[in-house]
Structures are given as C-alpha cells and as structure tokens.
Amino acid sequence: MADEDEGNEYRWETGYEKTWEAIKEDDDGMLEASVAEIVQRAKRKRQAERRPNTRLGMMRHLYIILDCSDAMSDQDLKPTRQLCTAKLLEGFIEEYFDQNPISQMGIIVTRNKRAELVCELAGNVHKHVDIVKQFAQGPCSGEPSLQNSLELALSSLRLLPGHASREVLIIMGSLTTCDPHDINVTIQKLKAEGVRCSVIGLAAEVRVCRQLSKETGGMYSVILDDCHFRDLLLQQVEPPPAARTQDSSLVRMGFPHHNRIGNESGDTTSASNNNPMSFCMCHLDVESKVDSSKLGAAGHLCPQCGSKYCELPVECRSCGLTLVSAPHLARSYHHLFPVDNFQELDAKEIKVSDCFGCRRKFVEFDKHAYKCKACFRIFCLDCDIFVHDTLHSCPGCTSTAKIGVST
Amino acid sequence: MHLIFTEVETSLLVIAVDLHSRQRYLREHPSQLMHVLDSVVTLANMHLMLKTKNKVAIVGCNAARSDFIFCDTDAIQPQPGQSGQSGLARQSDGQYELFAHLETSVKQNIKKFSVDENSSFFDDKDGESLIAGALTMALCYINRMNREKATGEKLNSRLLIVTGCSGGASQHMAYMNVFFTAQKLNIVLDVCSLDYELGLLQQGCDITGGLFLKIPQLQGLLQYLLWVFLPEPPIRKKLVLPPPAKVDYRAACFCHRNLIDIGFVCSICLSIFCKFSPICTTCNTVFKPPGSLLSKKKKKANKNVC
C-alpha cells in the first residue's frame, strides 16, 4: 500500500514523460530549439523545487557501500556494472568534494558475505579516486552482506561529534543480501544514530532497501540506464537537509600559511630556517616508495603544531586540529545564501530591450524573461540558469549599491 | 574518410575598469581618469589587432552601479555618413573601424557614471566600488559568447581588473562566487592594481591562475598593460613576468575582520569567529559549550589507539 502512493516519485515517470509529444517544430521548421527548451524547463523546475533556508549539513560524513558481488559482473551496463559504476563514481567523488569542501568520505566494499573497509573517512579526492580505480580491477564474487556493511559504517559514524552529518550511500547490484542476524535491528540502530541511508539499485526494487531508506530518511531509486545512474549519483552531491539529531557547535579550525619553498630564490633563507627536509604528514604512510620530490616541497603548516600537509582540508594527525583555507569555506557559502528564484514574465510585458546580465537583445523567439525579485532587473533564460546553477550571485543585486553590500 | 578540422582559436578579453571618483589617484588628480581610460582603450585595440577574430568588452563600475561601457551590442551599430571619414579603414575587414568606434562608445558610455557622482539621490559616494558586480556581468557575457560561438571555434576568455581602490570586504561573497565560477570555466582573472596590495583579489588570481600586479607608478600604466596583460596566458610562461604574489590564505573573522590562524567555525553556516561565543551572529544558532565536544574527541582518540 505504501508503494502505491510513492508510485510517482521517479523522474522518468514524471519530468521527462513523453517528451517527444512536447517537441514541436518552430517557425523555421527547427526541432532543436524546442528540445533545448524542454531541457531548460526541466532545469528550472528542479531549481524551483529546491527549498531555500533549510539547515544544511556542511560537514558531511558519507560512507559509500559498494556491492562487489557476482551480480556486479553483469553486462546490462556497458562494459560491465562494475566498470560503469567505477567510472561514474570517479565523477561523483570529484563533484562531492568540489561542492562539500570540508566534508569527508569513506568506502566499504562487500563481497563473499563480508564487508571490508577499503578507505576510512577522509577528505582527499585523489586517494578516493585511486581506490575506486582499484575497485574496478578487483574481483566480483559471492553474495553481498548489507547488514555487515551497515554495521561497519555505523561503528565508524557513531564516533563522530554530534554536529557532523552521518550518511551512507549504497550501490547495490545484487537482489539478495546475506545477513547474519535480523537486519531490522540494524536499521533501527541506524535510525537512532541519525544515519541517513540512501540506496541506488542497479537491477530491480528490493524490499529491504526501500525499508532501510524509508526508515532512515534517505532516498531509494533503481536506475534505468547509465545516464539515469549518473543523475541519481549527482543528486547525492547536494547536501541533504540536516538530520534532526545533529547538534550545532562552534568547531575550532586552523588556517595554515602557505609556505612556498623554492619558488623564489630570495626565499631560500627563510626556507632553511623552516626545516627544508620536512616530510609532509599526509605522505608518511606511503613508506614503500618514498618520493623524494615530496621531501622539503611546499606545503601548509599546522598553526598549532607545525606539521606539514600537501593538501587542505585535512585533520592534523598530531594535534587533531581541522585545517582548512578560507576559500575552502567560502566555496560552500552559496548553499546557505542561494539566489532567490527569478520570477517568470511574459516576454511581451517587459520594457527593457536586452538582458541585464549578458546584454543579449530580446528577440521574437524569447517567450519569457526572468525578473530578480530583489533588484528587479530582467534576465534571459540562459542567464537565469547560469546565475542559479553556476554563479550563485545575481548580477543585478551585486551591481546596485546597498543591495550589493549585503550579498 | 578524412575530415579536416581546423579549429579557430579566438580570445575574448573583458576589462573591468574602476571609475570610482574616490580612488586616491583621482582625488589628487581627477584628470588622470582620461589617462587610465586611454591606456585601457589602447590595450583593447591592441588585443583586437592580434587576431581578426579577437573580441573585447569593457565593464565600468563605481560605488553606485556597474555597467557595460563597451560590448558587442555597441560594436554593430551602422554608422551612416561616416564612410568618407574612415574610407581608408574600411578597406580592411572592418576591424579598424571598430577601433574608432570603441573609443567613441567608451567616451559616450562613461557619462552615465559621472551622473551618479553628481546625483544628490546617491548619498553613499564613499561606498566601495562594485567591482564584483562588474565581474558577475562579465561572466554572464562570457557565458553568452561561449553559447553563440560558431561550431569549431575555440574561445578563450579572460578577465582583467584595473582598479585603484583598496577594499572589497563588503562584497566578499560575490567575489568568491566569481572566483570559483571563473575557475570552473577556465577563465583567467588578472588584476592590475594602481595603488594597493589587494589580499582578496590576490586570492582570485591565485585560484584562477592569473597575474596580480601593483604597478609602481601610474605614468607607466600603458607599458605595464601591454607587457604584462596583453600576452595570452599560454605565452606568459616564456616571458619574465612579476613573480606570483604570496597569497595569504588566512581567514578574516566575521566579528572584527582580523586575519586569524586559528578560529572557530559555525558548523551550520561556516561563519568564522576569533573567539568562542554562545550564539552565531550570522545564523543565530545557539551553541553547546566547547567542553562537551572535547570529551567526545578524546573518546575517539582513545578508540583509535586500541
């Protein structure tokens, strides 16, 4: 019964339904324009659905649980489910860290009824991409164990401080799971700890997955094809509304100086004072092949204990301080202060001749124009999309005294 | 079957010129504005001369507004009755005609800005220049040029700011959005500062791979523009140019605007404070005292050991 009223939640059932019926030739007999318009309408619709001012989990902690069972060697995705998943995950990881810069991610794989932690929670894009590439080469065998994987993720997530968001994303090719005990107990534990579990199914709907995501407030979808798979992954890039159990707090953070050794000849004196043979802490564990280029290279110094790191953000290994750079934080501000949706106007009603952003003249073809509710400037459809998807600042508001100051 | 595919590479340069009358160099010598504008127009012309398909746009800003003072909608105005005057230029491909037109349209359009300065309605004349606004418009414009380019054409776009102002703190977020958008779209941001070392804009240059230069003397502006900012980014590697600025990535606290090494960050809105306070002044969240957090951290550390 519950399944029935959720029947409309898939996008291919609503948003793109029978799009071919909507395609019309324009006056010149061109189809292209109306296809582009359908795509842009869909984008605008997605924007409109985004609710502003919800509390966001900026410091996200996400475990990806990857199915490595027999089912992943299926060839319904090209070339195989495993390779296709790996390829799409690489893109997802880059996008995730781009949009959630001070967040962390961990990876768990499950095969042969076991769960294995292949990457602890960390904030390094390259490391994660490397691990996913290894996963693409690895064997797929046996059955997955959803319960073992979830317990493993939970054992790590429950240690996090209360202000951190806790999330799990499961990519499941198998239609079965081999669990040692009653999985409902695990689901209740996850729910109690505020872990949001989302599932992307590669085959068909599985009851326990729907149950899991419903109980924990996550999303559940089954892919149609690789494009749809990609869309579903990208939906996970946006931070979810913060779970109710999440505490808010002030977190102590360090903003390291950049020490650029060897860039300028005049700088060598200060560099030698600065211990030129210092190793960075992030590459200490790569002992097998000590890369001499890492020795004494430029890095970021922890302001509390002086440890060096190649990359930010990172949690200092010796003193525990979270190290970030100021632009890292600024990159996330647009989630908190999004540009309000523009108001759609009939192009015949507007009094200006060109778009305030890109200076394109409005022509016969334009059916609509878009008005910012704060500065009342008029924009074309392309600028509307660009401002809300990419730029995150309204050109009109930032070009007007007083309004400009607050944005 | 061979498809011979010659890719045409063109370059779009968008210059943002600060026209704020409270810039220090203008307060002392208001006539210097023409000197700066002439230099900028010359740079624009030189850029157009490098390749026939090259494009230029100029955006101006002061404390009241930012607006285009030259763009493609200015460029394609028919000019009846001028054929005798520029008959010689017409024999080429129209590019030379553009030069003269660029200058007249810049002179025409900056009048809008001097009106603001004299208007009694506009009372915040000491406010900061809206450079970030000029940059957002420039990015929308570049975005359109990318959409409208011919198939097979490769358009490299870049931004140059020419300013004698000092600050930018009040538009901090808009600047950051501009920097990250430029980075995403592979747009290089260069800054030619006439007066100050500008920490915020230096970050922008660093993020997008552009050059920051504070010129030693205003008289030589044209030379610096032509030597440093005319060459396209790929060519710059072969030139001896000013060394990259040492960018300060320390954060400014929201409460005092001081630069800090270690600070407190609100887990909800990421506002930065130099001291612990029980409530976030940005998002009004009430915080738990730091003690409870510390004990959790310790627990975690112990777990990791065993």
Ligand SMILES: [Zn+2]
């Ligand atoms: Zn390192």
Ligand SMILES: [Zn+2]
């Ligand atoms: Zn440290």
Ligand SMILES: [Zn+2]
């Ligand atoms: Zn537009």
Ligand SMILES: [Zn+2]
């Ligand atoms: Zn606006």
Ligand SMILES: [Zn+2]
């Ligand atoms: Zn402060």
Ligand SMILES: [Zn+2]
């Ligand atoms: Zn806050």
